[in-house]
Amino acid sequence: xxxxxxxxxxxxxxxxxxxxxxxxxxxxxxxxxxxxxxxxxxxxxxxxxxxxxxxxxxxxxxxxxxxxxxxxxxxxxxxxxxxxxxxxxxxxxxxxxxxxxxxxxxxxxxxxxxxxxxxxxxxxxxxxxxxxxxxxxxxxxxxxxxxxxxxxxxxxxxxxxxxxxxxxxxxxxxxxxxxxxxxxxxxxxxxxxxxxxxxxxxxxxxxxxxxxxxxxxxxxxxxxxxxxxxxxxxxxxxxxxxxxxxxxxxxxxxxxxxxxxxxxxxxxxxxxxxxxxxxxxxxxxxxxxxxxxxxxxxxxxxxxxxxxx
Amino acid sequence: xxxxxxxxxxxxxxxxxxxxxxxxxxxxxxxxxxxxxxxxxxxxxxxxxxxxxxxxxxxxxxxxxxxxxxxxxxxxxxxxxxxxxxxxxxxxxxxxxxxxxxxxxxxxxxxxxxxxxxxxxxxxxxxxxxxxxxxxxxxxxxxxxxxxxxxxxxxxxxxxxxxxxxxxxxxxxxxxxxxxxxxxxxxxxxxxxxxxxxxxxxxxxxxxxxxxxxxxxxxxxxxxxxxxxxxxxxxxxxxxxxxxxxxxx
Numbered sequence: 001x002x003x004x005x006x007x008x009x010x011x012x013x014x015x016x017x018x019x020x021x022x023x024x025x026x027x028x029x030x031x032x033x034x035x036x037x038x039x040x041x042x043x044x045x046x047x048x049x050x051x052x053x054x055x056x057x058x059x060x061x062x063x064x065x066x067x068x069x070x071x072x073x074x075x076x077x078x079x080x081x082x083x084x085x086x087x088x089x090x091x092x093x094x095x096x097x098x099x100x101x102x103x104x105x106x107x108x109x110x111x112x113x114x115x116x117x118x119x120x121x122x123x124x125x126x127x128x129x130x131x132x133x134x135x136x137x138x139x140x141x142x143x144x145x146x147x148x149x150x151x152x153x154x155x156x157x158x159x160x161x162x163x164x165x166x167x168x169x170x171x172x173x174x175x176x177x178x179x180x181x182x183x184x185x186x187x188x189x190x191x192x193x194x195x196x197x198x199x200x201x202x203x204x205x206x207x208x209x210x211x212x213x214x215x216x217x218x219x220x221x222x223x224x225x226x227x228x229x230x231x232x233x234x235x236x237x238x239x240x241x242x243x244x245x246x247x248x249x250x251x252x253x254x255x256x257x258x259x260x261x262x263x264x265x266x267x268x269x270x271x272x273x274x275x276x277x278x279x280x281x282x283x284x285x286x287x288x289x290x291x292x293x294x295x296x297x298x299x300x301x302x303x304x305x306x307x308x309x
Numbered sequence: 310x311x312x313x314x315x316x317x318x319x320x321x322x323x324x325x326x327x328x329x330x331x332x333x334x335x336x337x338x339x340x341x342x343x344x345x346x347x348x349x350x351x352x353x354x355x356x357x358x359x360x361x362x363x364x365x366x367x368x369x370x371x372x373x374x375x376x377x378x379x380x381x382x383x384x385x386x387x388x389x390x391x392x393x394x395x396x397x398x399x400x401x402x403x404x405x406x407x408x409x410x411x412x413x414x415x416x417x418x419x420x421x422x423x424x425x426x427x428x429x430x431x432x433x434x435x436x437x438x439x440x441x442x443x444x445x446x447x448x449x450x451x452x453x454x455x456x457x458x459x460x461x462x463x464x465x466x467x468x469x470x471x472x473x474x475x476x477x478x479x480x481x482x483x484x485x486x487x488x489x490x491x492x493x494x495x496x497x498x499x500x501x502x503x504x505x506x507x508x509x510x511x512x513x514x515x516x517x518x519x520x521x522x523x524x525x526x527x528x529x530x531x532x533x534x535x536x537x538x539x540x541x542x543x544x545x546x547x548x549x550x551x552x553x554x555x556x557x558x
Contacts, residue, residue: 074442093469094468097448097450100434101448102442103404104404104438104440108404110403112433113432128326131326131532133531134526136527175446175447175478176476176477177475178473179475181474183470196557232488244429253558287537288537289537292539293539294547308545308548
């Protein structure tokens, strides 16, 4: 069996989501090739070539693939798909954008957000915001899967020496053009790969109060997240949102501050190893999943926590 | 320009979902059903485009059992002009839905297709992308801003790490994110009017699309339960537990 894993990268290195998806691919078993597609991404392909367990790296490096425009990336993947039994990508916003196109163009279904490999054709995935787990068998000859990073450990990023094969085919649909991109700039770790996350909800009360979480985050080397309620209230931008429609995280330590624990939010963080909740409402549902609950006014507890660290 | 909008009938997002006794699915008996929240945002956007003079007619489509007509009536009450119901008691998977929609797109030639980015039941996040691929129309997913121009639509997309603005050639398929707008409530007079708006009932076979299963659902189980832990009395105790018991800081 041959598997093509489509890498998530930042042009210089593979992002951790790729290594989590690689573990899923290894559980399925077979020869695994890694596709690095983008513009100016040769360094990421070099990184990919050093990952253990990769047969070869395919590199498509051209301006038509800049920002991984869905139409163009999907066409490229379809063009090389005939050599593979599985097309796999981490469930990040790029792959969520182009993978269903790949499936449709190959006339097969896609199994999204795989959290467990049961066998070569049977997978578990969460449905209803993680309130149920579906075990799904693929009936398609080619399996198109996206992998939820929190379901699998990261594979080692070194120990390999795969060759890099350059793909020269250029796929340009011409229907989509990038106008601009506004990316959040932060020295902190990314939410989806952070070891510690501190997250605020509606109870934070104001944009400025997130400074308190920033200070704790600085001491813990943590990422800062938020609930949808906090995003909707305009406290923080949407890329900080954790939950059913935001990011799915599973850090070692998750500290939820002034958030009630709506099911849509729990869907995004309940697989965290240790959960701490700080909330003045002792009936808040977050306490039902928290390992350590502190019923307290966050405006006192959070500065105190910062001092104690 | 015509706008085609899709709506899906799903469990109301406030309902606590439970797995049924034989673990074949979630329990759908006597459960409140509603328009998928993302689809509602798509309908709202279509109505706003019409109010702004950018859209001439809004056609709303739903697929599923007869009861899905309730959700079509909701969309009509919000301001859609006419509805198409693709009646089927089979579970229609994303690819089949996309194939039927592709036929409807060919028939109706909309300038824009507006869809929810995912449904809150299966959480697949696939159908819009599949439709765009099958029709060759430009694709804008996870959209939180829409600006319709002459030959192009500019969309702001919610992506990992920030926002991306794309200019797409029309016609295009857009899938909408939660922050695009806040859907209106239908007024009582509009609910009454919606009952008289045209609603065509079709089947997948009418469009020559075979209902095919790409997957088999073997089992549905509840997620592992997470047990509540302990309450700590102070920040000092919390820090102590994190350092010495959980050993995570």
